[in-house]
Amino acid sequence: MGGEDEILSTMEDFAAVYDVLVIGCGPGGFTAAMQASQAGLLTACVDQRASLGGAYLVDGAVPSKTLLYESYLYRLLQQQELIEQRGTRLFPAKFDMQAAQSALKHNIEELGNVYKRELSKNNVTVYKGTAAFKDPHHVEIAQRGMKPFIVEAKYIVVATGSAVIQCPGVAIDNDKIISSDKALSLDYIPSRFTIMGGGTIGLEIACIFNNLGSRVTIVESQSEICQNMDNELASATKTLLQCQGIAFLLDTRVQLAEADAAGQLNITLLNKVSKKTYVHHCDVLMVSIGRRPLLKGLDISSIGLDERDFVENVDVQTQSLLKYPHIKPIGDVTLGPMLALKAEEQAIRAIQSIGCTGSDGTSNCGFPPNVLYCQPQIGWVGYTEEGLAKARIPYQKGRVLFSQNVRYNTLLPREENTTVSPFIKVLIDSRDMKILGVHMINDDANELLSQASMAVSLGLTAHDVCKVPFPHPSLSESFKQAVQLAMANGTSPGVHVRE
Amino acid sequence: MGGEDEILSTMEDFAAVYDVLVIGCGPGGFTAAMQASQAGLLTACVDQRASLGGAYLVDGAVPSKTLLYESYLYRLLQQQELIEQRGTRLFPAKFDMQAAQSALKHNIEELGNVYKRELSKNNVTVYKGTAAFKDPHHVEIAQRGMKPFIVEAKYIVVATGSAVIQCPGVAIDNDKIISSDKALSLDYIPSRFTIMGGGTIGLEIACIFNNLGSRVTIVESQSEICQNMDNELASATKTLLQCQGIAFLLDTRVQLAEADAAGQLNITLLNKVSKKTYVHHCDVLMVSIGRRPLLKGLDISSIGLDERDFVENVDVQTQSLLKYPHIKPIGDVTLGPMLALKAEEQAIRAIQSIGCTGSDGTSNCGFPPNVLYCQPQIGWVGYTEEGLAKARIPYQKGRVLFSQNVRYNTLLPREENTTVSPFIKVLIDSRDMKILGVHMINDDANELLSQASMAVSLGLTAHDVCKVPFPHPSLSESFKQAVQLAMANGTSPGVHVRE
Ligand SMILES: Cc1cc2nc3c(=O)[nH]c(=O)nc-3n(C[C@H](O)[C@H](O)[C@H](O)COP(=O)(O)OP(=O)(O)OC[C@H]3O[C@@H](n4cnc5c(N)ncnc54)[C@H](O)[C@@H]3O)c2cc1C
Ligand SMILES: Cc1cc2nc3c(=O)[nH]c(=O)nc-3n(C[C@H](O)[C@H](O)[C@H](O)COP(=O)(O)OP(=O)(O)OC[C@H]3O[C@@H](n4cnc5c(N)ncnc54)[C@H](O)[C@@H]3O)c2cc1C
Numbered sequence: 002m003g004g005e006d007e008i009l010s011t012m013e014d015f016a017a018v019y020d021v022l023v024i025g026c027g028p029g030g031f032t033a034a035m036q037a038s039q040a041g042l043l044t045a046c047v048d049q050r051a052s053l054g055g056a057y058l059v060d061g062a063v064p065s066k067t068l069l070y071e072s073y074l075y076r077l078l079q080q081q082e083l084i085e086q087r088g089t090r091l092f093p094a095k096f097d098m099q100a101a102q103s104a105l106k107h108n109i110e111e112l113g114n115v116y117k118r119e120l121s122k123n124n125v126t127v128y129k130g131t132a133a134f135k136d137p138h139h140v141e142i143a144q145r146g147m148k149p150f151i152v153e154a155k156y157i158v159v160a161t162g163s164a165v166i167q168c169p170g171v172a173i174d175n176d177k178i179i180s181s182d183k184a185l186s187l188d189y190i191p192s193r194f195t196i197m198g199g200g201t202i203g204l205e206i207a208c209i210f211n212n213l214g215s216r217v218t219i220v221e222s223q224s225e226i227c228q229n230m231d232n233e234l235a236s237a238t239k240t241l242l243q244c245q246g247i248a249f250l251l252d253t254r255v256q257l258a259e260a261d262a263a264g265q266l267n268i269t270l271l272n273k274v275s276k277k278t279y280v281h282h283c284d285v286l287m288v289s290i291g292r293r294p295l296l297k298g299l300d301i302s303s304i305g306l307d308e309r310d311f312v313e314n315v316d317v318q319t320q321s322l323l324k325y326p327h328i329k330p331i332g333d334v335t336l337g338p339m340l341a342l343k344a345e346e347q348a349i350r351a352i353q354s355i356g357c358t359g360s361d362g363t364s365n366c367g368f369p370p371n372v373l374y375c376q377p378q379i380g381w382v383g384y385t386e387e388g389l390a391k392a393r394i395p396y397q398k399g400r401v402l403f404s405q406n407v408r409y410n411t412l413l414p415r416e417e418n419t420t421v422s423p424f425i426k427v428l429i430d431s432r433d434m435k436i437l438g439v440h441m442i443n444d445d446a447n448e449l450l451s452q453a454s455m456a457v458s459l460g461l462t463a464h465d466v467c468k469v470p471f472p473h474p475s476l477s478e479s480f481k482q483a484v485q486l487a488m489a490n491g492t493s494p495g496v497h498v499r500e
Numbered sequence: 501m502g503g504e505d506e507i508l509s510t511m512e513d514f515a516a517v518y519d520v521l522v523i524g525c526g527p528g529g530f531t532a533a534m535q536a537s538q539a540g541l542l543t544a545c546v547d548q549r550a551s552l553g554g555a556y557l558v559d560g561a562v563p564s565k566t567l568l569y570e571s572y573l574y575r576l577l578q579q580q581e582l583i584e585q586r587g588t589r590l591f592p593a594k595f596d597m598q599a600a601q602s603a604l605k606h607n608i609e610e611l612g613n614v615y616k617r618e619l620s621k622n623n624v625t626v627y628k629g630t631a632a633f634k635d636p637h638h639v640e641i642a643q644r645g646m647k648p649f650i651v652e653a654k655y656i657v658v659a660t661g662s663a664v665i666q667c668p669g670v671a672i673d674n675d676k677i678i679s680s681d682k683a684l685s686l687d688y689i690p691s692r693f694t695i696m697g698g699g700t701i702g703l704e705i706a707c708i709f710n711n712l713g714s715r716v717t718i719v720e721s722q723s724e725i726c727q728n729m730d731n732e733l734a735s736a737t738k739t740l741l742q743c744q745g746i747a748f749l750l751d752t753r754v755q756l757a758e759a760d761a762a763g764q765l766n767i768t769l770l771n772k773v774s775k776k777t778y779v780h781h782c783d784v785l786m787v788s789i790g791r792r793p794l795l796k797g798l799d800i801s802s803i804g805l806d807e808r809d810f811v812e813n814v815d816v817q818t819q820s821l822l823k824y825p826h827i828k829p830i831g832d833v834t835l836g837p838m839l840a841l842k843a844e845e846q847a848i849r850a851i852q853s854i855g856c857t858g859s860d861g862t863s864n865c866g867f868p869p870n871v872l873y874c875q876p877q878i879g880w881v882g883y884t885e886e887g888l889a890k891a892r893i894p895y896q897k898g899r900v901l902f903s904q905n906v907r908y909n910t911l912l913p914r915e916e917n918t919t920v921s922p923f924i925k926v927l928i929d930s931r932d933m934k935i936l937g938v939h940m941i942n943d944d945a946n947e948l949l950s951q952a953s954m955a956v957s958l959g960l961t962a963h964d965v966c967k968v969p970f971p972h973p974s975l976s977e978s979f980k981q982a983v984q985l986a987m988a989n990g991t992s993p994g995v996h997v998r999e
Contacts, residue, residue: 028972057906057972058906062906062910062972062973063906063909063910063973066907066910066973067909067910069910070910070911070912071586071587071588072587074583074588074912075587075588078588078590084573085596085599086599086603087570087599087600087603088570088571088574088595088596088597088599088600088603089570089573089574089577089593089594089595089596090593090594090595090596091577091590091591091593092590092591092592092593093591094588094589094590094591095588095589096587096588096589097584097587097588097589098587100584100585100586100587101586101587104585104586104587108909108910111909112906112909115904340972341972341973342969342970342971342972345972346969368969369969370969370970370971371971372971372974380971405614407556407557407561407562407611408565408946410562410566410607410610410611411561411562411565411566411568411569411607412569413569413573445944445947447907447971447974447975448944448947448948448974448975448976449947449950450971450974451948451951451968451970451971451974451976451979452950452951452954454968454969454970454971455951455954455955455960455965455968456954458967458968458969459960459964459967459968461958465958466954468957468958469950469953469954469957469958470841470845470867470868470869470953470957471841471869471950471953472841472869472870472871472879472946472949472950472953473527473556473561473839473840473841473844474561474562474565474840475871475946475947475949475950476946476947477947477950480950
């Protein structure tokens with residue numbers, strides 16, 4: 002850390018000294034700043050965006066979930082006959098994407114303001130601008146049209162998030178070939194919308210545009226969508242989305258994407274199984290083959306670091322760089338699942354490691370709950386069946402269909418053209434009856450999953466869950482029923498599953 | 501039990517001998533029959549209705565929840581401006597009550613068929629008819645147009661449910677003055693609908709007709725609605741429903757209800773505070789001042805019993821009559837909350853007490869989760885603040901508004917004219933941080949409550965809940981947040997609640 006004084010002496014715009022500077026104000030950065038300040042540390046936070054909240058609020062979870070919900074309502078209202086059967090006579094609805102987008106922008110700003118207010122209530126100074134390291138304890142904050150200035154901090158939390166991975170031959174121009182950020186702010190509905198990548202982000206955005214009337218195709222290089230899902234769940238999800246109208250090209254690679262004179266995109270695809278290439282046409286292609294840590298702009302080379310130091314050379318107990326323990330990367334810039342939950346947990350751990358007792362314990366993020374927010378939703382937590390087989394853990398399973406659930410039958414009519422019946426599957430350890438994994442397709446997986454996550458993360462047994470009184474009628478009753486069934490069923494494989 | 505042989509010898513229609521006969525096939529009877537049969541007992545079940553499922557499926561939970569959901573959708577679609585702002589352009593919708601009712605009837609039958617199929621799969625004989633005791637081990641089953649016949653059983657489970665309590669001066673004619681059963685099968689929408697009784701059944705049906713456009717008034721003799729609710733929650737619920745258009749006449753007694761020549765109902769009301777009487781006009785009055793055990797038709801006097809023997813003289817460990825331990829009342833015919841959950845738990849206990857190990861443990865029904873299925877829903881489980889104060893248990897509370905929840909903000913627009921902001925309140929024991937009570941107003945309380953019920957019934961602490969990873973974004977996150985806040989807050993009273 003020599004050379005620090007040198008730099009300082011030339012800094013005419015030296016502004017302020019903090020205990021903690023947090024770079025990036027997504028869920029990770031926000032949580033870190035709040036925790037630090039509540040622990041009595043003088044804290045500042047910097048973000049380069051106009052609105053706080055990072056990928057989560059600005060171009061990730063909030064826009065995707067909002068548009069999913071709105072587009073689902075629209076699709077539902079198309080099913081006039083089903084709804085009329087249940088009493089409400091409707092006239093055809095129209096969807097106005099521009100109205101939806103302007104409501105969304107407003108909503109994002111409002112949520113950003115919640116962040117802002119909370120930070121201000123907790124005396125966190127918030128800077129707007131792009132942060133770049135000057136030396137290990139000094140960061141320059143640059144803002145267009147303003148003179149850059151320097152902030153000094155004892156600890157620096159790096160919560161700069163992630164960016165879309167690009168693909169050679171498929172240059173994102175954010176006109177015809179777009180990223181998820183752009184897709185979620187499109188103010189029109191493309192007639193043919195093709196998506197490269199069948200992960201959760203790709204699938205959710207596929208659902209939005211499919212609900213709104215686009216012809217949606219998903220191109221996935223693997224033989225199944227959603228690699229980290231239980232196989233049965235992944236295959237049911239694919240069938241479900243196919244029934245809703247989404248086309249899948251699996252085992253297929255995008256080799257090249259080019260617009261022709263008429264403005265149509267011609268995409269050269271390679272089928273990995275048949276080894277044949279062919280051309281697929283569409284109007285818009287979204288690239289969502291994954292995200293990578295975003296360190297661009299941070300000038301980490303100026304302090305002798307490269308990307309690997311942030312991703313791999315980290316002490317996970319304290320979220321500290323091995324080279325500079327006072328620099329703490331958290332959230333999407335680190336290894337592991339790219340989820341807001343993980344960013345928040347790491348933020349708490351990072352601040353606790355500074356030596357002050359944070360107010361909350363951290364949760365076990367080893368098996369975070371996952372949701373695909375289509376309708377019905379797909380949710381899962383804990384071990385998959387494949388994971389248990391691989392770990393040679395003897396297990397029993399119980400699988401229950403929601404079609405026999407009373408609450409399910411009081412809710413809205415369902416599309417009839419689906420061959421997948423929503424279900425919940427519970428996997429328990431045959432030795433001690435602990436709940437190891439829960440996988441479901443369900444209108445409300447998003448909330449049901451919390452119970453499952455409680456069971457998995459607290460090591461609850463099937464006996465425990467049986468003791469819990471569940472509200473009647475509720476979809477949650479099916480969780481208990483699946484647990485009971487898992488107890489009654491013998492050890493897998495060869496397990497007899499009653500439905 | 502003398503005289504048994506005598507009777508038998510005269511019974512020419514003696515039909516069958518069972519280990520267990522279950523009278524009534526609502527949730528209690530169904531569960532008892534399934535458990536008994538699965539425990540290897542020769543089991544029969546009798547119900548007098550055309551469709552199985554008791555009050556729960558036929559004229560209770562299912563019709564109320566279905567109509568609540570449908571009428572809520574209808575009300576939502578009236579808010580064209582709010583929905584247009586979020587993208588979907590709508591034309592005015594109409595509600596066709598006859599269509600809704602015929603879909604509902606179909607749905608109820610289908611659910612009844614699920615019961616029927618499950619019973620048949622489990623080799624339970626199902627009789628249709630009204631059961632009456634002939635002697636302690638013999639029951640006559642009578643069906644219109646058929647010769648009655650006799651069933652003998654070692655054990656008899658009485659799960660005959662409950663019936664509406666009538667009020668002097670207010671004779672139910674099921675035309676202008678109706679019960680909840682009739683209200684839930686009305687095929688038109690009365691323009692002025694008045695309800696006597698502000699309990700959950702009254703409030704839910706009030707919401708249905710209010711959503712559909714009736715002018716709804718609730719007359720309640722107490723000074724607050726929903727006696728068993730936390731005061732803060734009850735008062736917020738009342739304000740919420742008022743904002744939706746429901747009028748409340750509290751501290752008010754119905755003295756007389758009479759139809760005049762024009763077909764209008766004139767209801768004489770007494771304000772208990774001002775001691776003044778006045779006349780209130782409406783088109784339909786629903787009486788829902790409570791329900792009482794239904795033993796009519798069972799001819800319990802023939803075996804020397806009266807109603808008190810069923811309600812009070814019961815061993816609650818085994819659900820046995822003190823006078824005849826082989827006769828086991830369960831569900832709404834017994835003391836305690838009239839909830840499907842309780843009926844099911846008692847059913848399991850009753851069958852377990854027969855000496856065979858039932859497949860499942862029973863849950864602790866001391867603090868059952870409760871839901872009022874209006875929109876937003878009201879849910880609560882465990883201690884109220886008043887209950888804690890009375891029990892002199894030191895507690896801390898955390899209260900969080902959903903308006904700052906990310907998931908909440910991605911969901912549908914909300915009616916603006918409400919002055920109540922949905923919230924969740926968690927009460928924890930100051931001594932050991934155990935979760936003692938959870939109270940909420942929330943679109944999805946129905947499912948969120950399951951987590952709360954897990955925490956309360958398993959004796960989980962605030963520290964436990966903090967360890968659980970909750971899906972992001974989800975309404976459930978607010979549960980964890982309220983728990984964290986409760987931990988941070990000091991002991992009540994004088995507790996500082998941050999919002
Ligand atoms: C379409 C989509 C849907 C998603 N849905 C979900 C979901 O449902 N649930 C879930 O848990 N997760 C979801 N995610 C992932 C989630 O958004 C991320 O895991 C989460 O935002 C990571 O938080 P973070 O704090 O690490 O980074 P981010 O939220 O990405 O925040 C980083 C912030 O740092 C700023 N920044 C970067 N570099 C600098 C710099 N040099 N100077 C100043 N500021 C800088 C960025 O502008 C940004 O505001 C989704 C993501 C996407 C793209
Ligand atoms: C409008 C309304 C809404 C409700 N909502 C909910 C809710 O949301 N959640 C909840 O948990 N509970 C709810 N309840 C209460 C719930 O329905 C009851 O607690 C539950 O049905 C009780 O179950 P049971 O098995 O004891 O009796 P029941 O369900 O009432 O079943 C009794 C059966 O026995 C039959 N029977 C009676 N006498 C005889 C006889 N002599 N011979 C043959 N058959 C006979 C009856 O016809 C009936 O089918 C609601 C009730 C009402 C009225």
